[in-house]
Amino acid sequence: MSRKTGKPSYVRQAEQARARRVPLAATIAGLVIAALVAGLVGYFVGRPDATTRAIDDIKAQEAKRDVDQIRDLTAVARRSQETLTTLLNAFDTAVDGTKPVDAATVKSWQETVKGLVTAHADSPSGTTATNVARGGFRGAVADFQVAVDIYAQAVAAPPEGRAALTAIAGRARTAAATAWSVAAAQLDQINVDAGFGHQHVYLETEQGSGAFTADGEEEGHTGG
Structure with missing residues (x-):
């Protein structure tokens, strides 16, 4: 075992x-x-869920659209600034009696301002800040049109009524220039916010714009 x-x-x-x-x-x-x-x-x-992603996509598209609108509006405003500066230099001397003009010249001013009104008629929807600038320029050029039209009436009026209408035309011009300067300040700010830096489209005429002027920042400067 x-x-x-x-x-x-x-x-x-x-x-x-x-x-x-x-x-x-x-x-x-x-x-x-x-x-x-x-x-x-x-x-x-x-x-992120689908809704959040969709909202983010919409915000991104809106931001790009606004940047494009700011760029386009600045280009239109700058061209208008150049045109208005030339026109107002002549308009101011006509209104103050330094260099009177004839009806044909005034007619050409009316056509010029009418073109500016058309240039600023486009009104795409953008951000509130951009819409304010766009609306400001649109209102300003419409006011300039009124000023020129009044002066046209002054030129065609009998001598006894010419001085009063000319004075009204001058006041309308100053109001238009003030409205333009407010829009220009807004445009300057939205350009800075968009990263384009300062963009100055203020009116600088020989006799003064009668309104706000540009700040001391250089064109394109992104600070301040």
Whole structure:
């Protein structure tokens, strides 16, 4: 009859090692799964939903559209500034009697201002700040048109009524220049905000614009 013996020590050691490895492997697997789940949850929680993404896209499109509108409005205003400066230099000397003009010249002024009104008639929808600048320029050129029309009436009026109409034309011109300067200040600010730097389209005539003038910042300067 053979003697009963236990398992050899090396067998018992292998079994014990396997027993330890099973819980360890399960623990590691659990940690990996938990990390993956946490990562997925974090991704979906942190990821913008469809509505948020749509709103962000709309905001980005609006921002680009506004930048384009600011650039276009500045170009139109600058061309108008050059035209008005030339016109007002002649208008001012005519109104104060320094250099009177004939009806044909006044007629040409009316055509010029009519062209400016047309140039500023476009009214795309933009941000409030851009709309204010655009509306300001539109109102100003309309006021200049009124001033020139009044002066045309003064030139055609009988001598006894000419002085009064000329004075009214001068006041209308000053009001128009003031309205223009407010729009120019607004345009300057939205250009700075858009990253284009200061853009000055103020009226600088030989006798003065009768309104606000540009600040001391250089053209294109992005500060202040």
